[in-house]
Amino acid sequence: MRQKRPISARSEGGGRMTGDVGKRVTIARALSKLGYCSRTQAEKLVLEGRVSIGGRRTTDLAQWVDIEKDRVAVDGKAVQAEDKIYLMLNKPRGLVTTRHDPEGRPTVFDCLSDHDAQFLSPVGRLDKASEGLLLFTNDTVLAQRLLDPETHLGKVYHVQISGEIDNAKLRAMVDGVDEGGEHLRAARAEHLRGGEKNSWIEVELNEGRNRQIRRMLDVLGFEVLRLVRVSIGDIVLGALAKGATRPLTTDEVRYLRHRTGQQ
Template structure:
């Protein structure tokens, strides 16, 4: 094992892997527990293991892992009919198809939108920020616009905010209001914190108004705005700072 420089800064192995763009921090924890990560030639399965960047040699599945010196943050307006993943064995369209083939490091999506859901997807190689945005305990807001069949009553909206049961889980929206009404349908604004599987669709199904169209328009302080479908842009420094503050604030509140 190579000698470690005195005073070398150390960090947890799962964070190191996430910074390298391997995956989210939670997924990196699974890689460690599965015995797929080695430090200086030795397989490591303890999540508390720390490494010194630049001194320890880290490999995952036999390949060397080195964090990128440059962290990248993009938002993309995902169209319906595109998978929130980087590849698909069935050959369906994926978000990687919407990015340039060269010029960007390996990025991964923060959370997922289902196949038919449109809207804001954040892509980054910053595993630490991704973990904070995805973990339910941080309670970062996700805002959606949902077109539903029928027009919910004020009492229905109260139910959404009070909480409904769906497949043995209690789901609730922190905000629920009607944005507009049409013939046989309505657009709702719904805000949730946890981001459970198909949460918005299940919420609306539970009160008898199935979703016809769904779009995520905000993640924490980041707003989709007028970004066209299928296009992406980099986060501005102001947006990145506000996102980090939102995660830190949510984490602090959660510890109280």
């Protein structure tokens, strides 16, 4: 029977901090985030003097708005936030995490044809060669709080690498390695299965540096063959088919709100 070999980092502090993150945006961006129109259309409305904040008309594109507190209106009619949408996608390999790619490559939005994706945004990124769990929402406050490093929402990845990895290398991932002027470390690294030719490991991150796992393993002499994100906190990819989406359950949304300090 295979025994897992867990290597864990001690948590640094027991508290969770949540800031007043991601609420204030420019007026045109606010209208876009609220689902009223595109940002370009919003800028036109502002310049035409048709937008008001708290009852005061503005033509200043640099005007800041608190999207949770300020009353925004167009032609005197209040702009209501659209119904909130929360989705998960099992991202296939080969898609870029952007809405429009200047090189014409396939994007994750190609998987959202069954949804009104105009105002949906991905929560974070997975690089082109990576697979697995990717969240989408039009709840901009929740999305930005999820991306706040102080939220400490762990992300778990299953990674196939070239060769066989030992406890010393797993420990090095937790202790941290230096690459590109950054100190990169995993919260946890664990051997799953494999042999001399390739191995699968489970890696948990509490921070989101660019291509962090790939960079760490490259320093340690391993090539990443596959990288699959399997969970974000308690939100688990499960058996969702590759390229498929599903809405988050009420309990899953409630969990994310709780973890980000929203009740």
